[in-house]
Amino acid sequence: MEKDKEQVQMMFDEVSNRTGMPRIDLSDDNSAALPFGDGMLLHVHYRAEIPEVDFTVPLGSVPRRKRAFVYERLLSANFYWVGTHGATLSFQDDLDEVIIQFREDTASLGVERLQRVMEGFLSVAIKWKEKLAKLIDAADEEDDMDEGAEGPGIGAGHGGDGSMVMFEA
Helix, strand or coil, X not given: CCCCHHHHXXXXXXXXXXXXXXXXXXXXXXXXXXXXXXXXXXXXXEECCCCEEEEEEEEECCCHHHHHHHHHHHHHHHHHHHHHCCCEEEEECCCCEEEEEEEEECCCCCHHHHHHHHHHHHHHHHHHHHHHHHHHHHHHHHHHCCCCCCCCCCCCXXXXXXXXXXXXX
16 A cells, blocks of 8 residues: 555654654655764655655765766665665766665555665664775875776675665565
């Protein structure tokens, strides 16, 4: 059964009451932003037409000369979502930033699941912000290597620990 905006809002309110996190208010445009971590921002968007809730966190910009090195590793982490625990890494052209996203179907969504999804996603976003900074630094090291030297492998930085989807119920 599809959950409407009011039901989804009530679930967000319950998660806020349980955890003490600030309220996510799905205002008139069905979206909200919530600061968390060290200067990070969670964007939440309810899409009734699908129906789903989308979670997005901008992670930072990558200098143009380092993009090939960094993006190769981000794409590797997206493969079967192993390195992202079910989320998706992407580049948002308008912001010129790497972002991480997760979508959750609202048809069978409950408060417990929503809380686990949010906690898991925010944890993964924080880790990927740190990993992105390390990848950017590693790109500097690769620039310093001789052209024939072997740098970090394609899987470097994906952090895959064998788990596929951190947000599974």
